[in-house]
Amino acid sequence: MSKKQFLKMVILGDSGVGKTTLLQQYVTQKATGNSKPTIGADFQKKEVMVDNQQVNLQIWDTAGQEKFQSLGYAFYRGADSCALVFDITNHKSFENLAMWKKGFIENASPGDVNTYPFVVIGNKLDKEVNRQVTSQEARQWCKDNGDIPYYETSALENISVDSAFLEMAKTALKRGTQNALFSLPESIGGAGGAIKLNNFEDRGGAGAKGGAGKKKKNGTCC
Amino acid sequence: MKQEILAGAARRKQSEEPSQTTSEDLLFDGPKPEVLSLEEWALLISGERPLASFSKDRLRQSIVKGLPQGVNRGQVWCLLCDYEQDRINHNQELYQKLLDMENHSQEYLISKDIYRTLPDTKLFLSDYKQGGNTLFNVLKAYTCYDNSVGYVQGMNYLAAILLIEIQEEIKVFWCLFALLFKRNWRMIYDINTPKLMNLLSLINDRLSKDDPALLNHLKEQDLSLGAAFSPIFITLFIYQVPIPIATRIFECFILDGEIALIRVLLRMLYCKRDRILELKECELLTYLRSGMIVECVQEMEIEELISY
Numbered sequence: 389m390s391k392k393q394f395l396k397m398v399i400l401g402d403s404g405v406g407k408t409t410l411l412q413q414y415v416t417q418k419a420t421g422n423s424k425p426t427i428g429a430d431f432q433k434k435e436v437m438v439d440n441q442q443v444n445l446q447i448w449d450t451a452g453q454e455k456f457q458s459l460g461y462a463f464y465r466g467a468d469s470c471a472l473v474f475d476i477t478n479h480k481s482f483e484n485l486a487m488w489k490k491g492f493i494e495n496a497s498p499g500d501v502n503t504y505p506f507v508v509i510g511n512k513l514d515k516e517v518n519r520q521v522t523s524q525e526a527r528q529w530c531k532d533n534g535d536i537p538y539y540e541t542s543a544l545e546n547i548s549v550d551s552a553f554l555e556m557a558k559t560a561l562k563r564g565t566q567n568a569l570f571s572l573p574e575s576i577g578g579a580g581g582a583i584k585l586n587n588f589e590d591r592g593g594a595g596a597k598g599g600a601g602k603k604k605k606n607g608t609c610c
Numbered sequence: 611m612k613q614e615i616l617a618g619a620a621r622r623k624q625s626e627e628p629s630q631t632t633s634e635d636l637l638f639d640g641p642k643p644e645v646l647s648l649e650e651w652a653l654l655i656s657g658e659r660p661l662a663s664f665s666k667d668r669l670r671q672s673i674v675k676g677l678p679q680g681v682n683r684g685q686v687w688c689l690l691c692d693y694e695q696d697r698i699n700h701n702q703e704l705y706q707k708l709l710d711m712e713n714h715s716q717e718y719l720i721s722k723d724i725y726r727t728l729p730d731t732k733l734f735l736s737d738y739k740q741g742g743n744t745l746f747n748v749l750k751a752y753t754c755y756d757n758s759v760g761y762v763q764g765m766n767y768l769a770a771i772l773l774i775e776i777q778e779e780i781k782v783f784w785c786l787f788a789l790l791f792k793r794n795w796r797m798i799y800d801i802n803t804p805k806l807m808n809l810l811s812l813i814n815d816r817l818s819k820d821d822p823a824l825l826n827h828l829k830e831q832d833l834s835l836g837a838a839f840s841p842i843f844i845t846l847f848i849y850q851v852p853i854p855i856a857t858r859i860f861e862c863f864i865l866d867g868e869i870a871l872i873r874v875l876l877r878m879l880y881c882k883r884d885r886i887l888e889l890k891e892c893e894l895l896t897y898l899r900s901g902m903i904v905e906c907v908q909e910m911e912i913e914e915l916i917s918y
Binding site for chain 2: 403404422423424425427428429430431433446451453455456458459462463480
């Protein structure tokens with residue numbers, strides 16, 4: 389049975405909901421709250437212990453702007469877990485969760501969508517006075533979308549950031565073990581993700597002249 | 611080889627249409643013409659001599675060497691954007707009318723980025739709702755004009771660097787109009803960023819001719835050129851390099867368009883070739899996205915970086 393010690397995670401959500409700050413807080417325990425808008429995608433690494441197992445996390449921070457979604461698709465492949473982030477003081481960012489989830493499912497080929505380890509994060513708890521999305525409303529959405537775990541965080545004040553990421557890691561590990569039972573490919577990304585990448589690459593990536601597509605993908609960057 | 615260079619230069623002169631760039635245009639070297647004298651700069655800025663009376667090669671050389679003291683960079687940029695005829699052809703109230711329009715979805719997107727655009731300059735911190743935020747204003751006006759593309763991240767950097775040098779909102783608006791709309795740089799901000807795809811394949815072609823080993827290495831590492839280089843093109847280097855250097859690169863972009871950006875990038879890639887060949891996978895991606903650029907900017911003279 390495979391004990392996967394490497395996990396790839398992606399963070400999705402509207403521009404300005406705090407994705408970069410969440411990641412910054414989680415990885416460096418510091419957050420300035422005025423990070424640059426993310427262009428394309430960036431990643432950070434972190435080593436954590438989950439259920440007495442050492443796990444290397446590679447967390448991808450993506451651009452929140454809709455127009456750049458096609459740039460993000462290349463990074464969705466092979467993701468073991470996905471955080472959908474909205475800003476509790478911004479109702480529109482909550483409404484857009486469905487769009488982000490759909491884009492992820494269509495491009496990451498995540499296998500059985502119903503058991504895929506999503507986590508929903510309502511960020512900016514430090515701005516509670518300006519809240520536009522109630523916890524109840526968010527929880528209901530999570531329930532309707534396959535009982536996704538819901539966390540309310542403040543990336544700025546480090547509230548519940550660790551627990552949200554830990555939840556992602558835990559469920560991803562659990563699912564990885566279950567999948568191994570059904571002898572699925574070693575990585576959830578598999579061939580589906582590779583095809584998506586080739587679509588992207590054909591429009592100008594390094595693999596444009598062939599070559600990259602022939603290589604066996606392990607569904608991860610590292 | 612020499613013929614190729616000349617052919618490339620001839621093509622550049624014939625048309626400024628960015629979509630006609632070919633990888634042949636990216637060859638280095640070429641004649642080194644005389645820079646403009648102070649008198650010539652004065653005549654150009656005062657309008658006594660038109661821009662077209664100076665050869666592009668001389669203008670390029672002058673910009674690579676750096677504008678002389680006393681020449682106002684903002685005025686030069688306005689001239690190079692060459693928007694005057696368009697300004698005259700449009701309603702004189704256009705800018706004000708665009709500012710007065712209601713466009714909540716664009717305003718919402720813009721408002722999220724203005725305070726985090728070049729925050730160290732502290733230039734764009736005033737409350738946009740009060741009307742005093744110049745960055746918000748020019749971006750709003752432009753995106754109301756070009757509503758089909760609308761506001762996209764990256765435009766904020768372009769507008770910000772223009773504002774730093776030009777200050778007057780209305781002039782910056784016309785520069786945005788010239789660069790984004792007239793010269794079609796807006797296609798880098800359109801859905802699926804078609805212009806970016808085009809530029810990446812140009813880089814791919816150029817590398818396959820000049821340095822197949824380097825390209826092969828990138829392919830073997832399964833590297834997405836889009837992941838590595840999108841910030842460079844979407845923000846014209848302004849995202850990653852200190853403002854004074856970004857300003858010089860941007861100045862070349864105003865003169866020569868996208869070729870300037872690709873050439874700077876290629877120069878960096880060739881300069882850091884050995885390091886790139888050592889790196890793999892994630893480390894390689896991170897290096898190309900930031901380390902390489904930071905090192906080149908620190909180690910190379912600006913003139914060396916932008917001369918071609």
